[in-house]
Amino acid sequence: VPELPEVEVVRAGIERYVVARRVSAVDVRHPRAVRRHAAGAPDLVARLTGRQVIAAARRGKYLWLPLDSGEALVAHLGMSGQLLIRSSDAADEVHLRARIKFDDAGPELRFLDQRTFGGLAVDELIGVGPAAVPSSVAHIARDALDPAFDDDRFFRALRTRRTGLKRALLDQTLVSGIGNIYADEALWRARLHFARPTETVNRPEAGRVLDAARAVMRAALAAGGTSFDHLYVDVNGRSGYFDRVLAVYGQAGRPCPRCGTPVRREAFMNRSSHHCPRCQPRPRRARW
DNA sequence: CAGTGGCCCTGTCTGC
């Protein structure tokens, strides 16, 4: 599942291969891939064709390409989305959802998505210069690796919430880029339980869980940083890196790397939550 | 209005 590190690898690859090129043709192959573009596929094609890509930007799990029109092509990979650079000669992939060609002899950009939770849209950019953000991304908080992310502001917002800590970490309006995998790993590193009521989290604990999220995402980023050179990013974003590094996610029944207690998996928010029952004891008042 | 649960989607795996 692409979370912040995986999306950043894709962004860096696109920056290298697509920036400064001009779109010559767009082919939408599946309607769900553009369902977030309210004006429909023909309108999206019209807004892209003839436009030059001027940058590749990201906030959290959203990726966008500012265009010379003042708009941007916004992409979200969802559960299984991929953006690939492919020779025009290459055969269509089974899950090819959209294709973007350029007016030079270089390779094309393809959007693939098996489970179709992801999608493309063209949106107006709000703001100027590098700080500009597409309208559809404006409601998302800065991500934890953004140098401008404000830990104190996050802490104050956290304390006004009445929910569980993991829910808050997954809430992209508080901090973006963290999904189920990194939430579980960050909570384990910070020794905090997922059902900890947000209004009881103190400032050092909030700092701990943010630092933990940053550490695990930076490690994943460093490990995944070369994959785009092969013009391919794995569907799951799970390279061999995860098998070696994940302490609790997907490790139910296996010993906690810190204390040896078997890792527990619990259904939570219609998802899996993994934690060490000894390192991360359940709070007296648990908030799910 | 904040918080919560349901739903979308398809390929893989498990159990009967």
Added chain:
DNA sequence: TGCAGACAGGGCCACT
């Protein structure tokens, strides 16, 4: 062997 059901889960939307 075959089939039904569980599971994976980000984000949107309806409901309380």
